[in-house]
Amino acid sequence: MARLPVSLQSLLIQCAAAQAAALLIPLLPGSFHFTLSHLVFAQAGLAVTLSRAWRQPPWWQLLHLGFLPAVLLALQAGLPHTIYLLAFASSVLFYWSSFRTRVPLYLSGRKARRQLAALLPQRRRFRFIDLGSGLGGVPFYLESRFPKGRFYGTEIAPAPWFISRVRARLTGSRAVFMRNDYGRLDLARFDVVFAFLSPAAMPGLWHQAQTQMRSGTLFISLAFPVAGRPPDQCVAHDAGGRHTLYAWRM
Numbered sequence: 001m002a003r004l005p006v007s008l009q010s011l012l013i014q015c016a017a018a019q020a021a022a023l024l025i026p027l028l029p030g031s032f033h034f035t036l037s038h039l040v041f042a043q044a045g046l047a048v049t050l051s052r053a054w055r056q057p058p059w060w061q062l063l064h065l066g067f068l069p070a071v072l073l074a075l076q077a078g079l080p081h082t083i084y085l086l087a088f089a090s091s092v093l094f095y096w097s098s099f100r101t102r103v104p105l106y107l108s109g110r111k112a113r114r115q116l117a118a119l120l121p122q123r124r125r126f127r128f129i130d131l132g133s134g135l136g137g138v139p140f141y142l143e144s145r146f147p148k149g150r151f152y153g154t155e156i157a158p159a160p161w162f163i164s165r166v167r168a169r170l171t172g173s174r175a176v177f178m179r180n181d182y183g184r185l186d187l188a189r190f191d192v193v194f195a196f197l198s199p200a201a202m203p204g205l206w207h208q209a210q211t212q213m214r215s216g217t218l219f220i221s222l223a224f225p226v227a228g229r230p231p232d233q234c235v236a237h238d239a240g241g242r243h244t245l246y247a248w249r250m
């Protein structure tokens, strides 16, 4: 059960919380003036409790808290149906196969990018790739600081990839953004491989890195270590937290 993808866990939690909230209604005193909003907020509270009990990451608890109330507000606002279609289409374009990869889009911060820059060679030519490059922020940030580097990104979801291509075109960047699953790339082409993905992606990625990367090249993961493989270098302002960089010399 604990191995279910977090999205499926969340679906179960939402349904169970709705069911439990509905079961509570007959227990209310007859004098209580019950409304749909009461049901929705009871469901949200129960969903958060279940999410905590299942030890989901904190941001999922926020999503559980807001999900049904947001649906209720949207229904009450009487928004045109095309809004829902657009919202659905844009979430598909941005989150594409996160259901399969278990890696959603969220962006690394400036602090992490600064720490990442400190790990890169200043005087040598090198080829760097961001696996799952999102909106392209990491290659753009590094490109201006490392004239000897060549920067690449690969992204599976169409919308972030498209945005990074447009940004590169508008800014005259030389960074190259591919729309590809990193699993299909040969990492031997790169001197530095960077990833900010998720715990679920790390075992497979580590296996790929070990199989393909050349000896002496650098593999860096932001926020997610590799189980049973202590890094050669660990850079952190908040130990074990979101800004921790784990680096392995292959």
Ligand SMILES: C[S@@+](CC[C@H](N)C(=O)[O-])C[C@H]1O[C@@H](n2cnc3c(N)ncnc32)[C@H](O)[C@@H]1O
Residues within 6 Å of the ligand: 094, 095, 101, 103, 104, 105, 106, 107, 108, 130, 131, 132, 133, 134, 135, 136, 137, 138, 154, 155, 156, 157, 160, 180, 181, 182, 183, 196, 197
């Ligand atoms: C957490 S975001 C990181 C974005 C960016 N690297 C950054 O640091 O701001 C992870 C990205 O990886 C992408 N992704 C997940 N699995 C992928 C795969 N197999 N191949 C390419 N991209 C993938 C997701 O679509 C998402 O945009």
